[in-house]
Amino acid sequence: MAKLMMWIAILLGLMFVARLIAHKQANDRINARKQKASSNNDPGAKANTQTKKRPAQQSNAPETMVQCGHCGLHLPESESIATSAGTWCSDKHARLGFRK
Ligand SMILES: [Zn+2]
Structure with a gap:
């Protein structure tokens, strides 16, 4: 019985860690998007955005x-x-x- 409880505890721990990782990845994605949006207004990052091609955006127009x-x-x-x-x-x- 103790073994079963241990496995359940491990499983719950793994699920918790997986949730934390998924949450962090989602946050990273949101932050990356925010940074990209704000860098468009940043004159220092202009050269960076000008070299980027965005064919996907054009096809979505x-x-x-x-x-x-x-x-x-x-x-x-x-x-x-x-x-x-x-x-x-x-x-x-x-x-x-x-x-x-
Ligand atoms: Zn017609």
Whole structure:
């Protein structure tokens, strides 16, 4: 029985340590983010931020939304069909043209 209690105590101790580590890692991540944000305002760190490329941020940038001239649906510009008359959500609406 004493052995079982010992193992339970060890297990609880390990769980406690794991929680502490996870908590510390979460805090480190938050602090790193805060430092990065504040360093953007720091003129001394400007050279550092300028050399960094951020393609991920560019791909996350919101795309221009256009409106279908026939049904009024809003859709990303890349998915729209553009003609000299306007932008459309589909070939069908491009053929139909502006709704009368
Ligand atoms: Zn449409």
